[in-house]
Amino acid sequence: MTYIAPTQDLLLALDVCAGLGELAEQPRFAAATPDTVAAVVEGIGAFAEGEWAPLAQAGDRIGARAQAGVVTLPDGYAEAYRAFVEQGWNSIAGPEDHGGQGLPWTLSVAVLETLGAANLGFTLLPMLTAGAIDALERHASPAQQALYLPRLISGEWSGTMNLTEPQAGSDVGALRTTATPIEHGPHAGKFLIRGTKIFISWGEHELSGNIVHLVLARLPDAPEGTRGISLFIVPKYLPDADGNPGERNDLRAVSIEHKLGIHASPTCVMSFGDEGACVGEIVGAPNEGLRAMFTMMNAARINVGSQGVQVAEAAWQRARAFARDRVQSARAGSPAKTPVAIVEHPDVRRMLLRMRALTEGARALLYYTAGQVDRGALGDAAAQTRADVLTPLIKAWGTDIGIEVASLGIQVHGGVGYVEETGAAQHYRDARILPIYEGTNGIQAADLVTRKLGLDGGEVLLGLLDEVRRGAGEAPALAALAAACIDATCWLRDEASLDDRLAGSVAFLTMCATAVAGWQLLRQAEAVAGTDHALAATKPVVARFFIDHVVAPAIGLAGSVRAGAGPLYALDAESLTA
Secondary structure (H helix, E strand, O other): OOOOOOHHHHHHHHHHHOOHHHHOOOHHHOOOOHHHHHHHHHHHHHHHHHHHHHHHHHHHHOOOEEEOOEEEOOOOHHHHHHHHHHOOHHHOOOOHHHOOOOOOHHHHHHHHHHHHHHOHHHHHHHHHHHHHHHHHHHHOOHHHHHHHHHHHHHOOOEEEEEOOOOOOOOOHHHOOOEEEEOOOOOOOOOEEEEEEEEEEEOOOOOOOOOEEEEEEEEOOOOOOHHHHOEEEEEEOEEEOOOOOEEEEOOEEEEEEOOOOOOOOOOEEEEEEOOOOOOEEEEEOOOOOHHHHHHHHHHHHHHHHHHHHHHHHHHHHHHHHHHHHHOEOOOOOOOOOOOOOEHHHOHHHHHHHHHHHHHHHHHHHHHHHHHHHHHHHHOOOHHHHHHHHHHHHHHHHHHHHHHHHHHHHHHHHHHHHHHOHHHOHHHHHHHHOOOOOOOOOHHHHHHHHHHHHOOHHHHHHHHHHHHHHHHOOOOOHHHHHHHHHHHHHHHHHHHOOOHHHHHHOHHHHHHHHHHHHHHHHHHHHHHHHOOOOOOOOOOHHHHHHHHHHHHHHHHHHHHHHHHOOOHHHHOOOHHHHOO
């Protein structure tokens, strides 16, 4: 398979769902003209096709390797990353006063989506750096920003986020990494960091000149739980007086994980302070680290939802190519007995159309969410709260879609899809991590029915769903799903216990995400209908399939939402696990 960037669908989503034209009317984003947007989307497509995609197979087969604390990637990765930095792709949305291009964040999402569809594991490197930029831009001191942001924005240095510890898992409040004030010597005023972090993506490598680790740790006498967490910058190399990488800090990758997928991404166990000399500096106020880290995590959650789109796009492209080329059996009911390409068989068409509809639906939801984030950055408080509601939807549903589409891709290939040489299995293996990291999808659903449901007394979510209902037009199934979501929202808010909310949370999230995605796909179809747009013939068909085959069944999830927690506890723990 030769990866081809979905340029036309991306541009349509940016226009209709994100509303980049409206954003460009604001002075801050005036540079995001249609010509500039097209140049970015087309340019990153060509770069991904030529530089990123050819490395994907070696990244999976050879992967990242560690020896004596040094992590290496297959041949070609260093050169591709250097080209990525030199061409300025990492700086798209960075603030101009620190060397960025100042374009909408939504465009940087498009850059990462395109790269990730070409090579998912590799793209985690710039994705994590983007999160570090967000956290430092909002919470670091001016001196810290002046030192770190230009180098991170250019991509010369990369960033990581260090939360998880072996004993804590998703319970960040249980972390034990410590930060002790340094009172004397050249590092006075900074902190000695000691502890172990696990599952650190791109925690060690040789592709960038320095690695800026953002580490959660506890100060002495800090309160227990999440209230006692602070955030620290812990660079691999301590910058010298000129800001260049100096002496090696006391941190190391103890090992890299042997994973099911994303083999090109070194997932490290990181040890800080083995020699008692790991130096870090605090970001923001003491004990407010989790608030700063959530800035990084929220952006990362949207980009992880994008990863669901990325793997779905790659799996769909591989399956459609195979279906065109694979000749097997005559068409059912045809008087001719000549074997045909399997794309002619009804069930293969069903699978291919479902793959395409789910991929384009998730993409539509992604860029609607990203557009709301950019509006929030411009000071639109209503858009920001809507983005807060949409974030768990795209993270959880988008990654679930990635798995379903990758699984369908294997099915289209038949038996050879289960064989590694075809490449279909890699997409499925890569996709399986996406519902787990950056907050499991169950955590996203819990967030939706607790924190997000309560925004403005539930009116933020209800307002979104009512807009979907009113925008359903001649799609009664979409209107019915939106109405069912509204009813479920009111029940969860007004009648359900906390256990009942949590028991129905995943079904509720699926309903809401499907409704918003269907609405945005319908908007796209309406925008191109009767025009000479490249997607004028296909988008209405894709949108109709989504309404009929994805939206309509989702209405049935309302019963699961209202089933409550009782059935989950009908068996005691011993009986359930016997």
